[in-house]
Amino acid sequence: MKICIFGCGYVGLSAAVSLCKMGHSVYCIDKNDYRISNIEKGILDIYEPELSEGIIENIKQNKLSFSAKFKIQNDTDIFMITVNTPNNGKGEADISNVKDVLSQIIPSITKYSVIIIKSTVPVGSTKALFEEYKNKTSVNFDLVFNPEFLSQGSALYNFMHPQRIVIGSKSQRAIDIVKELYKSIDSKYIITDENSSELIKYASNSFLAVKISFINEIANLANATGCNIEDIKKGLEADERIGKHFLNAGIGYGGSCLPKDTSAIINMADKLKVDLNTIKAARITNENQKRRFISNIMKFYNYNIAGKVFAIWGLSFKPNTGDLREAPSNTIIDALTRYGANIKAYDPKAVNNAVKQLTSKEEALSEANALIVCTEWDEFKNPDFEFISNNLKDKVIFDARNIYINQDLSKFNLKYYCIGRLYE
Numbered sequence: 001m002k003i004c005i006f007g008c009g010y011v012g013l014s015a016a017v018s019l020c021k022m023g024h025s026v027y028c029i030d031k032n033d034y035r036i037s038n039i040e041k042g043i044l045d046i047y048e049p050e051l052s053e054g055i056i057e058n059i060k061q062n063k064l065s066f067s068a069k070f071k072i073q074n075d076t077d078i079f080m081i082t083v084n085t086p087n088n089g090k091g092e093a094d095i096s097n098v099k100d101v102l103s104q105i106i107p108s109i110t111k112y113s114v115i116i117i118k119s120t121v122p123v124g125s126t127k128a129l130f131e132e133y134k135n136k137t138s139v140n141f142d143l144v145f146n147p148e149f150l151s152q153g154s155a156l157y158n159f160m161h162p163q164r165i166v167i168g169s170k171s172q173r174a175i176d177i178v179k180e181l182y183k184s185i186d187s188k189y190i191i192t193d194e195n196s197s198e199l200i201k202y203a204s205n206s207f208l209a210v211k212i213s214f215i216n217e218i219a220n221l222a223n224a225t226g227c228n229i230e231d232i233k234k235g236l237e238a239d240e241r242i243g244k245h246f247l248n249a250g251i252g253y254g255g256s257c258l259p260k261d262t263s264a265i266i267n268m269a270d271k272l273k274v275d276l277n278t279i280k281a282a283r284i285t286n287e288n289q290k291r292r293f294i295s296n297i298m299k300f301y302n303y304n305i306a307g308k309v310f311a312i313w314g315l316s317f318k319p320n321t322g323d324l325r326e327a328p329s330n331t332i333i334d335a336l337t338r339y340g341a342n343i344k345a346y347d348p349k350a351v352n353n354a355v356k357q358l359t360s361k362e363e364a365l366s367e368a369n370a371l372i373v374c375t376e377w378d379e380f381k382n383p384d385f386e387f388i389s390n391n392l393k394d395k396v397i398f399d400a401r402n403i404y405i406n407q408d409l410s411k412f413n414l415k416y417y418c419i420g421r422l423y424e
């Protein structure tokens with residue numbers, strides 16, 4: 001099939017490379033011509049494992065092309081919209097980028113077309129957009145909501161191995177075409193109406209946020225009662241009803257989706273006078289979790305950190321991405337610098353121009369008082385503790401991701417603070 005993708009962020013690009021892998025041919029449009037010319041050279045403004053290699057390979061094989069200007073290719077089977085729908089400042093998702101794209105596609109189509117919206121849009125949007133645009137062409141088209149569940153850092157794998165494919169449409173013709181698109185991958189289908197498919201996306205991300213905040217609160221209690229959250233996690237995940245994923249306690253969730261989508265779903269529900277108290281609580285817990293971590297550091301230093309130097313390992317909101325959006329490291333760095341501390345940071349991929357960033361984790365330790373681990377990149381998991389101990393003036397590690405929770409660091413003369421286990 002021939003697919004036209006609008007929006008070259010991590011969702012659009014991951015979809016493009018994966019669809020090529022499935023045997024389709026893809027052309028991608030993004031209004032940012034600087035981004036397009038870089039992408040064609042394999043230079044991306046995001047880090048996603050194997051993505052730039054996949055782009056280069058498929059361009060070479062003539063399966064993939066890019067343009068900053070939309071010109072319809074007449075044999076296009078499917079249009080796919082993967083533009084961002086950012087928070088509009090009031091907690092709602094702003095769908096104007098989706099509308100801009102539809103305004104380009106609709107007047108150009110000359111035959112029946114299927115347009116897939118993958119961008120996360122408020123419940124009711126797909127139907128409303130269809131009503132708005134159907135009179136702008138004499139040609140038939142269907143607008144289908146087909147959410148993405150791509151996790152940054154494993155987006156290509158997630159696209160090729162979906163746990164479900166949700167199709168929101170009432171048109172059997174469109175549903176059959178979308179199924180044809182994905183026919184080479186093995187997955188469960190959930191076929192539903194447009195509104196329900198939109199809510200599935202928000203509910204999924206909200207559930208993940210609730211799960212993380214739940215385990216973080218239990219971890220705080222474990223800490224206060226002298227328990228070990230890692231053992232409690234084992235006790236929970238053995239129950240299939242609870243499941244084994246998203247039970248890692250830490251400093252809270254970040255990224256472009258969970259914070260934005262929980263805010264948007266609450267906003268939608270509030271307007272309809274429906275209470276989403278669980279999701280609201282999850283958001284409050286998520287904010288408190290960061291404050292709690294900062295206050296533990298402050299307590300250790302008797303509330304005076306002026307002039308102290310903190311080595312920070314990991315800036316991105318999670319490993320295997322360079323994304324700093326809503327990364328807990330931002331909040332920690334802001335607070336520590338506000339109280340007069342200095343930061344020496346290291347991250348394998350993320351770049352934060354607001355801090356002094358070093359080129360290795362070892363360099364970040366030099367002259368530092370303490371180490372803070374903000375992201376659980378693999379390269380931080382088995383460090384040379386002897387080296388850390390010899391370098392840190394105050395011989396203390398604050399571990400926001402519990403990666404050393406089961407180690408005995410006292411033998412290296414290191415003090416250790418994590419989330420969900422008390423060390424005497």
Ligand code: UDX
Binds near residue numbers: 245246253258
């Ligand atoms: C999420 C959804 O998982 C994905 O399906 C959706 O399409 C986009 O949003 P992503 O934002 O890439 O993906 O990250 P995710 O893996 O969900 O992690 C979100 C945050 O939760 C990260 O900051 C991560 O560190 C944190 N997290 C995750 C925890 O604190 N504990 C966990 O157990 C899991």
